[in-house]
Amino acid sequence: MAYDKFEVLTSTAYPLPIENVDTDQIIPARFLKATERVDFDKNFFRDWRYNQDGTPKADFPLNKEIYAGSKILVGGRNFGSGSSREHAAWSVYDFGLRCVISSAFADIFKGNCLNVGVLPVQVSPEFADKLFDAIMADPKTEIKVDLPNQKVTLVATGESESFDINAYKKDNMLNGFDDIDYLKNIENEISAFAETRPF
Amino acid sequence: MAKTLFDKVWDSHVVRSVKDGPDVFFIDRHFIHEVTSPVAFLGLESRGNSVVYPERTFATADHNTPTINQHLPVEDPLSANQLDALENNAKKHGISHWGLGDKNNGIVHVVGPENGITLPGATIVCGDSHTSTHGAFGAIAFGIGTSEVEMVLSTQCIMQPKPKKMRINVNGKLGLGVTPKDVALYIISKQTTSGATGYFVEYAGDVFRDMSMEGRMTVCNLSIEMGARGGMIAPDEKTFEYIKGRSLTPKGADWDKAMKYWETLYTEDDAQFDEEFNYDASDIEPMITYGTNPGMGMGVTKSIPTAANVEGGAETYKKSLGYMSFSEGDSMIGKPIDFVFLGSCTNGRIEDFRAFCSIVEGRKKADNVTAWLVPGSHKVVDQINAEGLDKIITDAGFVLREPGCSACLAMNDDKIPAGKLSVSTSNRNFEGRQGPGSRTLLASPLVAAASAVEGVVTDPRTLLTA
Numbered sequence: 001m002a003y004d005k006f007e008v009l010t011s012t013a014y015p016l017p018i019e020n021v022d023t024d025q026i027i028p029a030r031f032l033k034a035t036e037r038v039d040f041d042k043n044f045f046r047d048w049r050y051n052q053d054g055t056p057k058a059d060f061p062l063n064k065e066i067y068a069g070s071k072i073l074v075g076g077r078n079f080g081s082g083s084s085r086e087h088a089a090w091s092v093y094d095f096g097l098r099c100v101i102s103s104a105f106a107d108i109f110k111g112n113c114l115n116v117g118v119l120p121v122q123v124s125p126e127f128a129d130k131l132f133d134a135i136m137a138d139p140k141t142e143i144k145v146d147l148p149n150q151k152v153t154l155v156a157t158g159e160s161e162s163f164d165i166n167a168y169k170k171d172n173m174l175n176g177f178d179d180i181d182y183l184k185n186i187e188n189e190i191s192a193f194a195e196t197r198p199f
Numbered sequence: 200m201a202k203t204l205f206d207k208v209w210d211s212h213v214v215r216s217v218k219d220g221p222d223v224f225f226i227d228r229h230f231i232h233e234v235t236s237p238v239a240f241l242g243l244e245s246r247g248n249s250v251v252y253p254e255r256t257f258a259t260a261d262h263n264t265p266t267i268n269q270h271l272p273v274e275d276p277l278s279a280n281q282l283d284a285l286e287n288n289a290k291k292h293g294i295s296h297w298g299l300g301d302k303n304n305g306i307v308h309v310v311g312p313e314n315g316i317t318l319p320g321a322t323i324v325c326g327d328s329h330t331s332t333h334g335a336f337g338a339i340a341f342g343i344g345t346s347e348v349e350m351v352l353s354t355q356c357i358m359q360p361k362p363k364k365m366r367i368n369v370n371g372k373l374g375l376g377v378t379p380k381d382v383a384l385y386i387i388s389k390q391t392t393s394g395a396t397g398y399f400v401e402y403a404g405d406v407f408r409d410m411s412m413e414g415r416m417t418v419c420n421l422s423i424e425m426g427a428r429g430g431m432i433a434p435d436e437k438t439f440e441y442i443k444g445r446s447l448t449p450k451g452a453d454w455d456k457a458m459k460y461w462e463t464l465y466t467e468d469d470a471q472f473d474e475e476f477n478y479d480a481s482d483i484e485p486m487i488t489y490g491t492n493p494g495m496g497m498g499v500t501k502s503i504p505t506a507a508n509v510e511g512g513a514e515t516y517k518k519s520l521g522y523m524s525f526s527e528g529d530s531m532i533g534k535p536i537d538f539v540f541l542g543s544c545t546n547g548r549i550e551d552f553r554a555f556c557s558i559v560e561g562r563k564k565a566d567n568v569t570a571w572l573v574p575g576s577h578k579v580v581d582q583i584n585a586e587g588l589d590k591i592i593t594d595a596g597f598v599l600r601e602p603g604c605s606a607c608l609a610m611n612d613d614k615i616p617a618g619k620l621s622v623s624t625s626n627r628n629f630e631g632r633q634g635p636g637s638r639t640l641l642a643s644p645l646v647a648a649a650s651a652v653e654g655v656v657t658d659p660r661t662l663l664t665a
Contacts (some may be wrong), residue, residue: 017514020392025630029632032239034277046478076512078426081393082627082629084328084330087345108341115347164617165361167220178346178359179347183350184248187354189214189234190354190356191251197225198447
């Protein structure tokens with residue numbers, strides 16, 4: 001499940017200032033029936049993005065022309081709660097996004113994002129509000145996400161904040177590696193460990 | 200340094216710690232189902248890897264399965280395709296598989312404990328967030344994504360930073376009509392839907408000590424709904440009694456050896472937690488949710504709080520009440536309902552059917568209510584029949600369906616229609632969770648039963664005698 005390397009990303013952003021956005025909204029269960037990872041962008045935020053007759057909801061940020069092509073989503077606090085479905089992270093990636101910024105993420109969603117090449121950037125609630133305000137004031141607002149320096153910047157004003165990511169995961173994202181590459185390299189150590197397990 | 204239960208189990212599964220990174224964490228037991236595993240098998244094969252320990256993985260079909268006419272071919276071609284993929288992958292890689300129609304089939308988090316796969320001190324993962332259920336046995340159990348499913352299949356490990364530790368103590372005696380589901384919904388309402396994010400929770404105190412294994416599973420199941428990675432309860436005599444003699448538990452000398460280890464699984468007196476909370480059992484009443492996340496719950500007799508001082512901010516709160524077609528200050532008691540759902544990995548066990556029957560016995564289902572009663576497994580069905588609960592259910596005008604996830608998540612044919620209001624014993628009231636546009640009130644089997652016979656949201660205490 002390789003993904004493109006992530007280094008520095010400068011892009012406009014979709015704003016979604018709603019708290020507790022759960023993965024059932026990001027992709028509803030009825031769209032999890034595929035046996036291959038294809039086209040998960042189609043049903044990304046399906047029920048918030050489309051009316052029941054399939055027409056797009058004009059006021060939903062992901063449908064607004066002014067944000068089209070953005071590679072960043074700025075979401076509300078506790079983004080990605082609920083189901084462990086990795087399909088949610090796939091749909092973020094397949095929609096063309098490489099980074100989600102929020103003041104707090106749910107654990108499993110955050111882990112899934114890191115495993116599929118989407119960078120979850122956790123900022124302070126104050127900085128998240130600053131980002132929302134800037135995007136609302138000007139949809140063309142650019143945000144720079146610098147992974148090597150672990151810094152997120154509002155390009156127009158230069159205001160920035162540092163973010164955390166553990167060194168191992170950072171290295172993976174910078175190189176497009178994943179955990180299986182690492183684990184396969186220490187196979188012998190794992191099988192020796194397995195021998196010691198009581199059951 | 201004194202260790203917590205969680206430390207003991209976690210630390211004994213660390214193969215190595217990556218500098219400034221996660222632990223390489225060994226997995227004893229891996230559950231797979233049809234939804235989150237097919238892409239993992241594709242990944243495994245495309246890399247040319249094989250399943251390293253097939254005997255540590257167990258496959259069951261549950262999310263997509265119909266709950267009537269399971270002897271017939273599955274009608275939805277996409278569901279049938281996923282079920283076939285699970286069966287074929289299991290066969291190809293030597294993994295035991297409990298497909299539709301198998302006597303061991305049922306919801307993954309129900310059949311695991313029933314068959315003795317879930318053991319104290321084990322590490323258990325599954326591509327399903329409610330894997331936290333298995334913590335009821337003193338295991339470290341949590342949900343993972345599909346990339347991690349592939350990782351476990353091909354290496355038996357995942358890369359996981361150690362979570363922080365929280366202890367939640369509930370002491371005292373629960374009142375009449377207050378069930379483990381209410382205890383869990385109460386805790387989540389206090390913690391909010393994100394209050395335990397980054398933590399692994401140990402539940403301690405009289406209430407959990409007195410609770411049945413089924414009840415402990417219900418509580419641990421819902422740990423994820425406050426953001427926790429998982430929840431666990433120290434194993435005790437009740438735990439050992441429950442697992443002894445089940446088909447896959449250790450036997451003979453292996454059992455004795457395992458018992459020696461299991462008896463060491465408790466939190467030492469002076470062990471430290473990063474966070475600790477204390478609640479009083481007498482403050483808990485039968486609960487109900489009114490909003491669109493499990494943290495938006497309250498005592499069933501209470502009124503919906505006003506936007507001030509609620510978690511999630513006023514805008515999110517108002518969106519939630521708008522979706523539910525409720526208003527601030529509304530009373531829930533007496534609200535007409537359309538559906539009742541008894542089942543799911545939260546409340547699909549025998550104890551839940553006993554509780555439901557304790558209310559409906561000698562009463563009749565309300566005409567305005569469609570009720571779906573869905574056991575979590577075939578073993579639960581057998582117990583229902585053996586105890587004569589099937590007759591109580593039928594006499595009261597209800598029908599028992601076949602095992603599966605059913606109306607918990609709208610992935611199979613059991614969907615609550617748009618706009619309809621359902622009292623559900625499932626785990627999530629998210630927008631559209633039970634079907635596009637459906638509206639869910641989470642509650643215990645007792646509240647569900649009382650509401651099913653009255654046709655409106657009902658306090659079960661009014662129908663119970665002490």
